[in-house]
Amino acid sequence: AQSVTQPDIHITVSEGASLELRCNYSYGATPYLFWYVQSPGQGLQLLLKYFSGDTLVQGIKGFEAEFKRSQSSFNLRKPSVHWSDAAEYFCAVGAGAAGNKLTFGGGTRVLVKP
């Protein structure tokens, strides 16, 4: 069975500092990987996705993620955090590009200090 682990429940970062959120997955085949962001009281918005090809993927809002098959990881990064990046972030793995159910990690809540 597939699973996703986000080891950090909470992360506090200063505005302007870099951010890295960890994600480890377990999946028997080639994974389709996603990062979603959820602002308080809102639904989930897709930040970026990895299906194949270049292992460094760029997303919206200045985020990027790197797929490392040998480490079963798909960590999310941002070089310089803005106060508006305070939110909860979810990593997810799925079986396909479209029309397939996802398995989510428990989420990492990011707090941004001024």
Add this chain to the structure above:
Amino acid sequence: NAGVTQTPKFRVLKTGQSMTLLCAQDMNHEYMYWYRQDPGMGLRLIHYSVGEGTTAKGEVPDGYNVSRLKKQNFLLGLESAAPSQTSVYFCAGPDSNQPQHFGDGTRLSIL
């Protein structure tokens, strides 16, 4: 969130009451999903549908029923609500960019 609309947005129930959550999509997709979100547990799949008239169990189906009588609607029912079902419920369906495009959620409290 254009494409997936959930109603209601908020609801408070008493233990034992029943209710139905409605999800409507205008993306003409076959697949639709119901998740619940609880603190520290991410989103967990309750039920899903791969087309009109078909439904399947997800990770946490107990206590819920679903129906997909029309392609654009996916209903989630609680026959006898329990406090453990207090949660935020999200419906999702694929769009051209992603496998799961989420609605805004329904916040359900069961007293």
